[in-house]
Amino acid sequence: MSDKYSHVTDYIRPAFKDQSKIEQTVAKILDKIKNHGDAAVQAISQKIDQQDAQYIDLLPFDEYPIDQSLKDAIQSAHRRIKKFCQFQIKDLKNDQFSDEMGDFGFVYQPIEHIGAYIPGGQFPLISTALMTLIPAQVAGCPVRVACSPSDHPALLAAASLAGATQFLHLGGAQAIGALSYGYDQTPAVNLIVGPGNAYVNQAKAQVQHRTQIDTLAGPSELLIYGNQIKQPEWLMFDALAQAEHDANAVSVVVSETPELLENLYDLLDEHPKGKELLNNDNIVLLLADDQPQALAFINDYAPEHLMVCDESMKTALFKNYGSLFIGENSAVAFGDYCAGPNHTLPTAGAAKFSGGLSVHQFLKVQSTQKINNTGRGVLANISAKLAAAEGLTYHEQSAEIRKL
Numbered sequence: 001m002s003d004k005y006s007h008v009t010d011y012i013r014p015a016f017k018d019q020s021k022i023e024q025t026v027a028k029i030l031d032k033i034k035n036h037g038d039a040a041v042q043a044i045s046q047k048i049d050q051q052d053a054q055y056i057d058l059l060p061f062d063e064y065p066i067d068q069s070l071k072d073a074i075q076s077a078h079r080r081i082k083k084f085c086q087f088q089i090k091d092l093k094n095d096q097f098s099d100e101m102g103d104f105g106f107v108y109q110p111i112e113h114i115g116a117y118i119p120g121g122q123f124p125l126i127s128t129a130l131m132t133l134i135p136a137q138v139a140g141c142p143v144r145v146a147c148s149p150s151d152h153p154a155l156l157a158a159a160s161l162a163g164a165t166q167f168l169h170l171g172g173a174q175a176i177g178a179l180s181y182g183y184d185q186t187p188a189v190n191l192i193v194g195p196g197n198a199y200v201n202q203a204k205a206q207v208q209h210r211t212q213i214d215t216l217a218g219p220s221e222l223l224i225y226g227n228q229i230k231q232p233e234w235l236m237f238d239a240l241a242q243a244e245h246d247a248n249a250v251s252v253v254v255s256e257t258p259e260l261l262e263n264l265y266d267l268l269d270e271h272p273k274g275k276e277l278l279n280n281d282n283i284v285l286l287l288a289d290d291q292p293q294a295l296a297f298i299n300d301y302a303p304e305h306l307m308v309c310d311e312s313m314k315t316a317l318f319k320n321y322g323s324l325f326i327g328e329n330s331a332v333a334f335g336d337y338c339a340g341p342n343h344t345l346p347t348a349g350a351a352k353f354s355g356g357l358s359v360h361q362f363l364k365v366q367s368t369q370k371i372n373n374t375g376r377g378v379l380a381n382i383s384a385k386l387a388a389a390e391g392l393t394y395h396e397q398s399a400e401i402r403k404l
């Protein structure tokens with residue numbers, strides 16, 4: 001085996017290393033907020049980020065003092081993300097059927113209070129303001145609280161354009177705690193969405209018993225699968241791009257072609273950042289013996305972003321990924337900003353049970369029933385029998401009393 005790559009069977013994803021220190025730190029932060037409320041939020045924000053937790057009044061988008069070309073880019077991204085959101089729910093409609101027992105249906109109802117976390121510790125993620133707030137607005141959620149440790153004017157402008165109804169300048173696990181327990185003028189929200197670093201992600205995991213979350217969207221991941229690559233340099237930058245998000249971010253390349261891995265290694269090794277990321281295992285090159293072994297590894301790894309550059313591989317065979325990028329044109333960076341589909345995606349294997357953020361997550365599906373006189377008679381007989389068998393006396397009587 002070359003020292004330029006490892007074998008898929010030897011690789012362990014770093015997120016599965018011990019997280020207990022972060023878990024404890026976050027548990028303490030959330031506990032303080034639960035017990036001491038707003039004062040704790042302020043004290044923790046001061047201690048960790050040396051900043052006051054405070055509301056920022058959003059201006060109309062056009063009034064932000066940012067470059068016109070950046071404004072245009074934000075607006076173009078906004079249009080594409082909104083178009084995809086509207087497409088996602090174009091066939092969703094409330095519906096009901098009637099039979100001899102009555103009318104039965106379901107309705108989609110937007111969640112009333114939502115919180116959108118917009119990362120800003122290392123980089124102000126302007127794009128995340130769009131990705132989290134646009135679907136909430138398209139879903140029709142009336143209260144949309146944006147929360148970020150960044151007050152970068154372009155991030156504020158994006159939050160304004162995407163329809164935040166309130167902006168709280170606050171980051172980290174304490175922001176998730178403030179959204180979940182409520183803070184000052186912000187009532188406890190019912191749903192928290194948005195990505196974040198290991199602390200933010202852990203806080204979302206820990207408030208799940210009281211607040212719905214979108215998905216565990218932690219430090220970024222990319223898995224590139226390919227064998228006959230036309231533009232290795234493009235892929236090198238894709239690997240660099242996702243690995244630059246965070247010290248815990250990982251880009252993995254899987255191939256059955258040793259020459260391709262060696263070629264990519266050499267390209268990365270000549271690049272100063274590439275060399276550093278290779279040395280720190282933020283970029284990892286992995287060899288598989290054959291296609292079935294590569295596929296088994298990828299499905300088990302369940303990457304956040306999966307980029308497939310191999311036309312001989314049927315994409316339907318991939319079962320677990322947050323978002324799929326097909327072919328070398330499909331840069332993950334396009335998905336990060338403006339292709340349209342959401343960039344808030346499951347990491348650390350959460351793609352096994354969850355997709356990325358979508359408009360659907362801002363909606364509840366509620367059911368309705370209106371029983372007619374015939375239904376009353378028939379359903380009373382069935383219900384009374386079942387209630388009697390369960391020993392639930394008043395359920396039985398509630399049914400019995402309605403018998404015809």
Ligand SMILES: NC(=O)c1ccc[n+]([C@@H]2O[C@H](COP(=O)([O-])OP(=O)(O)OC[C@H]3O[C@@H](n4cnc5c(N)ncnc54)[C@H](O)[C@@H]3O)[C@@H](O)[C@H]2O)c1
Nearest residue numbers: 119120121122171172195196197217219220245246344345
């Ligand atoms: N999965 C996805 O969909 C997705 C999308 C975009 C970004 N991301 C990830 O979002 C993350 C953004 O991270 P970030 O750090 O730039 O911003 P962030 O806003 O997520 O986190 C910054 C906050 O972390 C807290 N923090 C930092 N160090 C701490 C410590 N030692 N103890 C307690 N709290 C601490 C601070 O309060 C700070 O405000 C990256 O990991 C990136 O990969 C994920």
Ligand SMILES: [Zn+2]
Nearest residue numbers: 220241242336
């Ligand atoms: Zn990215």
